[in-house]
Amino acid sequence: MPELPEVEAVVRALKMSPILGKTLSSIQISCPKIPSEIKTLTSQSIQHIERRGKYIHFHFTQKIHLLVHLRMTGKFLLKKSTEAPAKHERVLFYFSEGVCLAFHDARRFGTFAVTLDPSQFLSKLGPEPLESSLSPERFFQIFSSRKKAIKAALLDQTLLVGVGNIYADEALWEAKLHPERPCCELSKQESFALLKALRTVLDKGIAQGGTSLGTGAPNFQNLNGQSGKNQQTLNVYGKQGASCLRCGTLLKRITLVQRGTCFCPFCQKKDS
DNA sequence: CCATATGTTACTCG
DNA sequence: ACGAGTAACATATG
Numbered sequence: 001m002p003e004l005p006e007v008e009a010v011v012r013a014l015k016m017s018p019i020l021g022k023t024l025s026s027i028q029i030s031c032p033k034i035p036s037e038i039k040t041l042t043s044q045s046i047q048h049i050e051r052r053g054k055y056i057h058f059h060f061t062q063k064i065h066l067l068v069h070l071r072m073t074g075k076f077l078l079k080k081s082t083e084a085p086a087k088h089e090r091v092l093f094y095f096s097e098g099v100c101l102a103f104h105d106a107r108r109f110g111t112f113a114v115t116l117d118p119s120q121f122l123s124k125l126g127p128e129p130l131e132s133s134l135s136p137e138r139f140f141q142i143f144s145s146r147k148k149a150i151k152a153a154l155l156d157q158t159l160l161v162g163v164g165n166i167y168a169d170e171a172l173w174e175a176k177l178h179p180e181r182p183c184c185e186l187s188k189q190e191s192f193a194l195l196k197a198l199r200t201v202l203d204k205g206i207a208q209g210g211t212s213l214g215t216g217a218p219n220f221q222n223l224n225g226q227s228g229k230n231q232q233t234l235n236v237y238g239k240q241g242a243s244c245l246r247c248g249t250l251l252k253r254i255t256l257v258q259r260g261t262c263f264c265p266f267c268q269k270k271d272s
Numbered sequence: 273c274c275a276t277a278t279g280t281t282a283c284t285c286g
Numbered sequence: 287a288c289g290a291g292t293a294a295c296a297t298a299t300g
Contacts, residue, residue, distance in 0.1 A: 003278065033295095054279080071279050073297080088297090107296050109279065148289070157280080164278055213278065214299070220278070237278095258292075260276080 002054060002070040004129070004162030005205030006220050006228065010076060011051040013223040017078055020046055022095040024060075031090035031105075037114045038091070041066060053125045053161030057118065065118040067111075068103070074110030077102045078223045126160040129198050140191040143183035150186065150194075151179035152257045163198065165259050166211055166237045170201040173236040178268045179254075179261050205230045213238070236262045 002010070014020075023045050027038060041060055048059040058066040068074070077089075079100040085092060091103040091112070103110065113121060126142070127134045142159050143150070153159055154168040163171070172179050174197035177190060186194070205211060210228030212220040221227055235245055240253035240262050249266035 006278075069279080071295095072277070106298065107277095109295065109297095111280090146289095152290090155279085166278060211278075257290090259279095 002074070002210070002220060003164035003167050003205070004051075004054065004202055005167070005208075005230065006210035007051050007054050007056060007070065007162075008206050009210045009222055009228065010070075011049055011056055014049050014056070014076065017101075017223060018097070018099050019078075019093075019095055019101055020049070022046075022097060022099055024093055024095055026094045028085070028092040028094070029090070030085070030092075031108055033108060034091055034112050035114065038066065038112055040064065040114060041093075052122050053128070053157055054164070055122065057122075063116055065115050067113045067115070067118055067121050069111045070105075071107070071109035071111065073107045074103065074105040075221055076223055077104055077221070077225060124158055126156075126158055129160055129162055129195070130202060134195075136192045136195055139195045140186075140188050143186055143191060146183040148183060149180045149256060150177060150183050151259075151261060153183050154198075155257065155259070162202065165261075166213075166234070167198070167201050167205060169237045169262050170235060171197040172268060173263060174201055176267050178270045179256055179263055181270060204233070208233065236264065238262060 023043060024041055027042060041064060044060040044062055044064060046058050046060055050057050054069060056068045060066060079102050081094050081098045081100045088106045089102045089104050090108065093101040143153055146153060151168050151172060154163045171194065175194040177194060208228055208230035209222065210220050211230035212227035213231055236251055239251050242251050244251055244264040244267060247264065247266050249264055251262050252265045253260060253262050255261065
């Protein structure tokens, strides 16, 4: 599920959880796609946790780094070591004092990497949209040289990190931009408005504890199993056929880069 | 049964 | 080299 706000919610929860500083006493893996090298983390402890784009970056002792990407359905759940493994729990981290961190992933798209050099994974990533070091001017430059559709660019993690299908649609509606407009066609003013809109929707997503779609187990939940609330205040994502909250026009759905895309055909015109 | 799903990567073709 | 388009990964839900 996770886009920037969901990963941020998980990282904040992990930082406040009892796993920090505890010793990792054993690891159970029950998915062949998870690299067995994560066993080298045994008897180490976590010193620091941070988010980079949609990655969760664990800093272990001995300068060992664990990078986890939740992809579509990955989630971490905090348990007690005495609890039996549940369905779809692919990795179980058993810490001292009976603390257990489970990685649950119905679709098994999630990825784990253990490395001494995390830059080989992280250096390909674009800038963080919420960092003030990303100036409006630099944001404009990222897009000004490209011909691809603005939504395709927003989803490209090498240009800008953290934005996925939900927040891309929300930000484009907020900025009144058509998702198929070529990047290079955006004026500076439109580009500045898009950065502002991105920050608005991402900040709101974080404040609401993330977006949890649907009802089932594959949907976003934080460490404690709690859902986010952002789905209650979405303006366009998945709302085709509903009325635009600004102008009342029926929201339209198209497919763009293989992703469902919702927008308001009146507020978000192709020209303008 | 069919379509759809919060993400990314690898491959093709031009 | 770059871009566009497509399939693929594996499972659940409506």
